[in-house]
Amino acid sequence: MRILIPCFDTRGHHLHFAALLCKAACQIGCRPILILPKGGMGAEEFRVSFRHGIPDEVGQEFGRHQPGSAVGAVALSLAVRKAVHRWRCDRIWLHYADGVSMGNYLLGNHPWPVPTEALFLQGKYAYPRSGRARDLLISSISRKVISCGKWESLWHLDPLSFQFLKARGVGVASMPEPVEDVSPVDMMTARKHLGLPTDRVLIGVLGSLDSRKGVLGLLRAMERIAVPNLTLAMLGKIDPSISGQVHELVSRARIGSIVVRDEVLGANDFSAAMSACDWQAVVYPRHYGSSGILVRSAAIGRPVLASQFGWIGEATRKYGLGRTCDGTNIESIADQLHDIARDPSFALGKHAAAFVNFNTEKNFLAHWTASARTALGHSLDQVPEKFIND
Numbered sequence: 001m002r003i004l005i006p007c008f009d010t011r012g013h014h015l016h017f018a019a020l021l022c023k024a025a026c027q028i029g030c031r032p033i034l035i036l037p038k039g040g041m042g043a044e045e046f047r048v049s050f051r052h053g054i055p056d057e058v059g060q061e062f063g064r065h066q067p068g069s070a071v072g073a074v075a076l077s078l079a080v081r082k083a084v085h086r087w088r089c090d091r092i093w094l095h096y097a098d099g100v101s102m103g104n105y106l107l108g109n110h111p112w113p114v115p116t117e118a119l120f121l122q123g124k125y126a127y128p129r130s131g132r133a134r135d136l137l138i139s140s141i142s143r144k145v146i147s148c149g150k151w152e153s154l155w156h157l158d159p160l161s162f163q164f165l166k167a168r169g170v171g172v173a174s175m176p177e178p179v180e181d182v183s184p185v186d187m188m189t190a191r192k193h194l195g196l197p198t199d200r201v202l203i204g205v206l207g208s209l210d211s212r213k214g215v216l217g218l219l220r221a222m223e224r225i226a227v228p229n230l231t232l233a234m235l236g237k238i239d240p241s242i243s244g245q246v247h248e249l250v251s252r253a254r255i256g257s258i259v260v261r262d263e264v265l266g267a268n269d270f271s272a273a274m275s276a277c278d279w280q281a282v283v284y285p286r287h288y289g290s291s292g293i294l295v296r297s298a299a300i301g302r303p304v305l306a307s308q309f310g311w312i313g314e315a316t317r318k319y320g321l322g323r324t325c326d327g328t329n330i331e332s333i334a335d336q337l338h339d340i341a342r343d344p345s346f347a348l349g350k351h352a353a354a355f356v357n358f359n360t361e362k363n364f365l366a367h368w369t370a371s372a373r374t375a376l377g378h379s380l381d382q383v384p385e386k387f388i389n390d
Helices: 014-029 046-047 072-086 100-107 132-148 161-165 188-196 217-222 241-253 267-276 292-299 310-318 330-342 352-358 362-377
Strands: 002-006 029-039 057-062 091-094 116-119 151-158 201-206 232-233 260-263 280-282 304-307 324-327
Touching: 002 014, 014 046, 014 100, 014 310, 014 362, 029 072, 029 091, 057 072, 057 201, 057 310, 072 091, 072 100, 072 310, 091 232, 091 260, 091 362, 100 116, 100 132, 132 161, 132 260, 132 362, 151 161, 151 362, 161 310, 188 267, 217 280, 232 267, 232 330, 280 292, 292 310, 292 352, 304 310, 310 324
Parallel strands: 002 029, 002 091, 029 057, 091 116, 116 151, 201 232, 201 280, 232 260, 280 304, 304 324
Antiparallel strands: none
């Protein structure tokens, strides 16, 4: 069986998920066909995500389109259909189905040429309605696109969106965050490896550092507090759109209060960065969806300072994963940072283990391979574990 794995971007979840799906296809004896944006193999994120090996068949065919563009969505939908025939594929795994499914809907919502399994990440329709009329319209259409699509399997990564759709009769399941088995590194060993201070409380912000991560708010909140023992460790590639503002804020920060490592972290350094910090910051002001950092922190027993908004806020409160604040309010963030510096100790809640056990790489792969295993006549030796609230 030849499985098409389209990857429309090189940022965020895209390449990480694509690498896992290629691994999953190989595990069940199938052949992954990975299609990337033009020049995608040259991205630094590609090198990190596919460090264990590149699939034998890789195409770099997708053009780069503005997110949310109807023209771009249609182009991607047509490109996926073309790739199915060109690469003689038997199945499609859409690990970021939002845009391409919108394009297919605009083209008439025709069935895909082969069985197609889809994971959605966007779900603003499940959140309190606010914003511009155009955003509300797009949100409404997005909900319709999911519910009327011709899917063999349908998942959502955002548990709030999953619950919203399920309550309205949509045949959707919740997809776990794919968190690998994590063995915490000794904190001081990790700090020395990364060149981080060993005598301070560290709160980290990791991964792709862009405006969605609340980076600027954290930096401005750090300016407001006068505590000598707290350091914000910014470990990850800073998005060019905010790089100038970030470096200006860092340049006027108190000595020792900010550490910046502006690069894509390899797997070992990323694991070390998780273990090196006392807390992780997921102060994403208006984040719709799940968070791998949130799960990874819980997996190694580290608390988070989280935005109170959306699933991140709900999960943090529900499973006792840390503190919450108003991610849009500098004073609210600063107050929590001050309290963390004063007393960094925190015991995770009794339900944190269930949250971690659902969100594993193994469970992620079990979800994606179940239908293909059945089609191939394989036994389901890895049965997908259901959402923790089911």
